[in-house]
Amino acid sequence: MFRGLAAFPLTPMNEDSIDEAAFVRLVRRLAAARVNCIGALGSTGSYAYLTRAERARVAEIAVQNAEGIPVIVGIGALRTRDVIQLAEDAQRAGAGGVLLAPVSYQKLTDDEVYGLYEAVTRSLSVPLCVYDNPGTTNFSFSDELHGRIAQLPRVLSIKIPGVPGNPADAKxxxxxxxxxxxxxxxxxxxxxxHAAAGLNAGCDGWYSVLAGLFPKTCMSLTSAALSGNSELASQLSARLEPLWEMFRRFNGSIRVVATAAVLLGLASEPNLPLPMRGLDTGAARELREILRQLELRE
Structure with a gap:
C-alpha cells in the first residue's frame, strides 16, 4: 500500500457541498488504472477546508469506489482530539491506512509533534503514513524526529517533500x-x-498529485524508476516540465489540477473551496495547450 504509486485526487466542491458525482468519477478513473493506492483527503483533496462530516463522507465514497485498491485517508487537524476522531471515521469507512500531517496555527515543537503521533497511534488499528509537508504546515521534520516517530506502532511510511536535484545528493x-x-x-x-529523482534515489513510492488526474502517465514513470530504468524515468519527468513549471508559477499544484479537471470534463467549475480559485482564462488556455501538446488524457 505504501509502495509504488499513490494517486491523490481532488475533492471537487463548491460553497454548498461536495460534488460527489465528480469525486466518484475521479476515484473510479484511478481504480481503472490500477494505481497501487488512492489517497483521499490529501492536500489536493482540500481536507483542511472540510467539516468532520464531509470528510467522513469523502472517505466513505473513496473506499466504496476504489474497486479493492487500498485507500489512505488524510486525518490532519489542529487538535489531537479531532485527529483521533477523524482516524476513527476513516477506519469506520474502511480505509486501509491514514495520512497525518502536523497541522498547526501556533508553531509546534518537536516534542509536541511526537506527542501527536504517539497519541494517535495508541488507538489506531490501520497503518499510518507521516506526512512531511512544510510548505503547508510550516513545520520541518528533522531526520532524528522521523526516526523517533517511525518507532511508534502502526507507522509504516514517511511522505517526504522532494529531494535534491543532483542524483548523488538525492541518494x-x-x-x-x-x-x-x-x-x-x-x-x-x-x-x-521531484518524483523521478526521488524514485531513482531509492524512494519506495511516489505520492502524486498528477496521478489523481493522469494515473496511467504516472504509473509509467513509477514503473520505469522502480524497475531500475532511471534514464527513462528522468526522460518521462522531463517531458512533463511544462506542467511542473505551472505548478511552481501558481504556488503549488492544486489550482493547476483543479483547472485541468474542468478541461477534461471530470469536474465543473468552481471546484475549490473559496477563497482559492482555479486558473484565470489566460492560464487555463495555456494549460489546455500544454495538455494537448503532451497528449495527456489518462
Whole structure:
C-alpha cells in the first residue's frame, strides 16, 4: 500500500457541498488504472477546508469506489482530539491506512509533534503514513524526529517533500533518512517534479498529485524508476516540465489540477473551496495547450 504509486485526487466542491458525482468519477478513473493506492483527503483533496462530516463522507465514497485498491485517508487537524476522531471515521469507512500531517496555527515543537503521533497511534488499528509537508504546515521534520516517530506502532511510511536535484545528493538524502528508520517503514517522495529523482534515489513510492488526474502517465514513470530504468524515468519527468513549471508559477499544484479537471470534463467549475480559485482564462488556455501538446488524457 505504501509502495509504488499513490494517486491523490481532488475533492471537487463548491460553497454548498461536495460534488460527489465528480469525486466518484475521479476515484473510479484511478481504480481503472490500477494505481497501487488512492489517497483521499490529501492536500489536493482540500481536507483542511472540510467539516468532520464531509470528510467522513469523502472517505466513505473513496473506499466504496476504489474497486479493492487500498485507500489512505488524510486525518490532519489542529487538535489531537479531532485527529483521533477523524482516524476513527476513516477506519469506520474502511480505509486501509491514514495520512497525518502536523497541522498547526501556533508553531509546534518537536516534542509536541511526537506527542501527536504517539497519541494517535495508541488507538489506531490501520497503518499510518507521516506526512512531511512544510510548505503547508510550516513545520520541518528533522531526520532524528522521523526516526523517533517511525518507532511508534502502526507507522509504516514517511511522505517526504522532494529531494535534491543532483542524483548523488538525492541518494545521500534518502540514505540519511533510511539509516534512522526501521526497514519496515517505506519512504515516499512527493512534489511531483521531484518524483523521478526521488524514485531513482531509492524512494519506495511516489505520492502524486498528477496521478489523481493522469494515473496511467504516472504509473509509467513509477514503473520505469522502480524497475531500475532511471534514464527513462528522468526522460518521462522531463517531458512533463511544462506542467511542473505551472505548478511552481501558481504556488503549488492544486489550482493547476483543479483547472485541468474542468478541461477534461471530470469536474465543473468552481471546484475549490473559496477563497482559492482555479486558473484565470489566460492560464487555463495555456494549460489546455500544454495538455494537448503532451497528449495527456489518462
Amino acid at each position: 545521500d538524502r534518502v540514505y540519511a533518512l533510511r539509516e534512522r528508520i526501521p526497514q519496515s517503514v517505506s519512504i515516499g517522495v512527493s512534489g511531483d517534479a
